[in-house]
Amino acid sequence: MTWAGHLPASREYRRILVGLGAAGIATFAQLYSPQGLLPTLARGLQVSPADAALSVSLATLGVAVAVLPWSWVADRVGRLRAMQVAIVASTVLGVAVALAPGIEALLVLRLVEGMALGGLPALAVTYLHDEVHARHTAAAAAAYISGTTIGGAAGRLIAGPLAGVVGWRPALLTVAAVCAAASVVFLRLMPRPRGYRPTTAATARTVADGIRTSLRDPALLALYAQGALLMGGFVGVYNYLAFRLEGPEFALPATVGSLIFAAYAAGTVSSRLTGRWVPRLGRRRVLVGGTVTMVGGALLTLSGALPVVVVGLLVLTAGFFAAHATASAWVGARAATGRAQATALYNVAYYSGSALVGWLLGYAWSGRGWAAVVCAVVVLAVAALALAVTVLPGPTSGPERIGTGVTASPEARTVHAVPHERRSGGGTA
Numbered sequence: 001m002t003w004a005g006h007l008p009a010s011r012e013y014r015r016i017l018v019g020l021g022a023a024g025i026a027t028f029a030q031l032y033s034p035q036g037l038l039p040t041l042a043r044g045l046q047v048s049p050a051d052a053a054l055s056v057s058l059a060t061l062g063v064a065v066a067v068l069p070w071s072w073v074a075d076r077v078g079r080l081r082a083m084q085v086a087i088v089a090s091t092v093l094g095v096a097v098a099l100a101p102g103i104e105a106l107l108v109l110r111l112v113e114g115m116a117l118g119g120l121p122a123l124a125v126t127y128l129h130d131e132v133h134a135r136h137t138a139a140a141a142a143a144y145i146s147g148t149t150i151g152g153a154a155g156r157l158i159a160g161p162l163a164g165v166v167g168w169r170p171a172l173l174t175v176a177a178v179c180a181a182a183s184v185v186f187l188r189l190m191p192r193p194r195g196y197r198p199t200t201a202a203t204a205r206t207v208a209d210g211i212r213t214s215l216r217d218p219a220l221l222a223l224y225a226q227g228a229l230l231m232g233g234f235v236g237v238y239n240y241l242a243f244r245l246e247g248p249e250f251a252l253p254a255t256v257g258s259l260i261f262a263a264y265a266a267g268t269v270s271s272r273l274t275g276r277w278v279p280r281l282g283r284r285r286v287l288v289g290g291t292v293t294m295v296g297g298a299l300l301t302l303s304g305a306l307p308v309v310v311v312g313l314l315v316l317t318a319g320f321f322a323a324h325a326t327a328s329a330w331v332g333a334r335a336a337t338g339r340a341q342a343t344a345l346y347n348v349a350y351y352s353g354s355a356l357v358g359w360l361l362g363y364a365w366s367g368r369g370w371a372a373v374v375c376a377v378v379v380l381a382v383a384a385l386a387l388a389v390t391v392l393p394g395p396t397s398g399p400e401r402i403g404t405g406v407t408a409s410p411e412a413r414t415v416h417a418v419p420h421e422r423r424s425g426g427g428t429a
Contacts, residue, residue, distance in 0.1 A: 003194050005133035012191040016131060017140060019189035020124055021147035026087055026182035027120040028148045029155030030094045030113065031059055033175040035238055036156030036258050037163035039246050044168055045103045050362030053239045055110050057359040060235070062114020064351035067122035071344040072207050074119075079127040080193050086119020087183045094179055098172035114351075121148075121347050125332055126340050131193060138329060142275035145325045146268045153264030154178065160242075160258020210338025214345050220334055222391035226327040227350035229384040230291065232357025233377035234320045237298065239358050240365040240373055241313065250306060263313040267321030274325040284394040287326045291385050293319025298377045302370065323384075324350075 006013040034041060034055040042052035074082040093113040100106035125141055132140045155175050162171035214220050238261070244250070245257040270290070277286045297319055300312025328346055335342035357380065364372040 005136075006131055006191075007133050008136055008139075013132065013136075013140075015189045015191050016128070017143050019186045020128075020144045021150070022182040022185035022189070023083065023087055023120055023124070024144060024147035025151035025154060026091065026179040026186065027117050028151035029158070029175055029182075030090060030179050031063070031117050031155070032056065032152045033155035033159040033172060034059075034110070035235075036158075036160030036242075036261055037168050037171055037254075038239060039242055039257070040160075040163040040254055041168050045106075047103055048362070049240060049243050049366060050359060051103070053359055053362050054107055056235065056239060057355040058107050059110040059114035059117070060351040060358070061355035062111045062116075063118040063121060064348045064355060066115040066118030067344040067347040067351070068207070068211070068341070070119045070122040071126075071340040072204075074123050074126075075206075075340060078193055078197075079123045079130060080190055083119050083123050083127070084187060084190075086116055087186060090116035090119075091176065091180050091183050094176040095173065098169050098176060118347070118351075121351075122344050123340075125328060126343050127193075129332055129339065131191075137332075138278065139275040141329050141332075142272050142325055145271040145321070145328070149264050149267040149271060149321060151182075153261050153268070156238075156258065156261035156264070160261065161255040164254035164258070207341060210341030211345065213338045214335060214342040217334065218391055219393060220331060220342060220345070222387045223327050223331050223334070224346055224349035225387050226287065226291075226323065226384050227346050228353030228357075229380040230294065230320055230323055230327075230353075231350045232353035232361075233298070233380040234294070234316070235354045235358035236361035236364075236373060237301070237313070237316060237377060240361060240370075241301065241309075243365065244370050245306075245309075249304065260310070260313060263310070263317045266314045266318040270318040270322040271325040274322050274329075277322075278326060278329075282394060283326055283330050284388060284392050287323050287330075287388050287392070288385060290319045290321075290323030290326065291381050291388065294323065295319075295378055295381045298374050298381070302374055 006016065008014075038049065038052045038056075041047075041055065042049055045052070070082060070086065090113055093109060093116055097106060097109045097113055100109050124144055128137055128140045128144065158175050158178065159168075159171040162174055241260060242257050245252045245260065246254060250257075274286055274290075281289075294316050297312045297314070297316025300315060301309050303309055303312065328343075328350075331342050331346045332339055357376075361373050361376055364376055
């Protein structure tokens with residue numbers, strides 16, 4: 001009998017959502033916790049803002065480098081087993097980072113930690129396509145992404161205020177302890193996989209074929225560009241806004257300035273809402289709307305009034321996560337074959353943008369101030385908008401077209417999957 005996937009009424013569906021939510025917290029709290037204490041880290045290690053930001057950029061670079069290898073490993077050992085290995089390894093490395101003797105060791109460990117952390121973002125959405133009924137994959141993916149925003153916010157909000165009181169090392173150790181607890185929840189709750197069987201046929205050639213297929217699709221390339229451009233600008237804002245808030249313009253103490261990361265709550269809400277917006281408006285409209293919202297939020301942060309800056313950050317965060325949730329799920333729907341590789345390539349672009357742009361904007365901040373950072377973010381977002389409008393398919397005169405040459409009914413437009421492929425149990429997706 002063909003496996004159709006877990007339904008929302010089932011116990012397994014709820015366990016998957018809670019388990020992946022816990023994994024999202026464990027992964028993204030570790031990945032971004034140093035961002036919450038960058039000014040404290042820069043002062044403690046006597047390095048520049050851009051050098052301190054390398055603790056974030058190298059970790060995200062590690063994720064970008066590792067997502068394709070993780071997809072290959074998962075094809076051979078199973079998505080869930082690969083995620084379990086990744087989350088245990090990254091938790092151990094999180095403790096090692098907090099104990100690093102200096103900036104050089106810290107940066108090397110962050111790179112390796114990022115490579116371990118890459119297992120979850122590389123595989124989580126593909127795992128959902130395997131295990132959740134196709135009609136409910138969009139909602140499940142949105143729930144997972146909202147969990148990652150909770151993790152990202154928690155890591156920053158725990159590390160930032162604590163670092164101002166007890167120092168950056170105890171702050172990072174506290175985050176590691178929280179992540180260890182979340183990892184245990186993930187390991188205990190996830191049900192036995194039923195939608196995919198590992199295969200030793202997942203050779204390097206198979207992976208290469210999946211990559212080539214993805215890179216030949218202009219729409220997928222445009223979606224990869226969305227991830228790189230928008231994530232780069234978003235991380236740049238969060239990397240350096242704390243330096244501005246703790247500087248002469250606002251003179252906020254570190255424990256207060258780091259509370260800006262509570263704005264991540266806006267991303268938690270907007271990423272969940274995309275599961276409702278996409279069926280009504282279409283993917284491209286939601287993507288474009290999220291990007292325009294992000295630009296508006298970035299411009300608001302130019303204000304010299306702190307309440308307006310906070311509102312701008314909330315708006316920017318909501319817009320970014322609406323766009324990201326839409327683009328990442330669209331990749332899974334667009335890829336008729338080689339979905340694991342297609343999704344991995346999105347993550348490569350997404351985290352490469354975070355690593356490179358998030359670091360380079362430090363020089364814009366040091367050289368020209370906050371206006372230069374915002375200008376760069378707007379330019380990146382406008383470039384993403386241009387690609388979205390000119391390359392990505394929008395609604396036609398009839399139902400919205402999704403996937404590759406398949407016209408979907410209104411009901412099917414809620415699905416971020418290609419059901420017949422994900423149930424096959426073989427191949428690379």
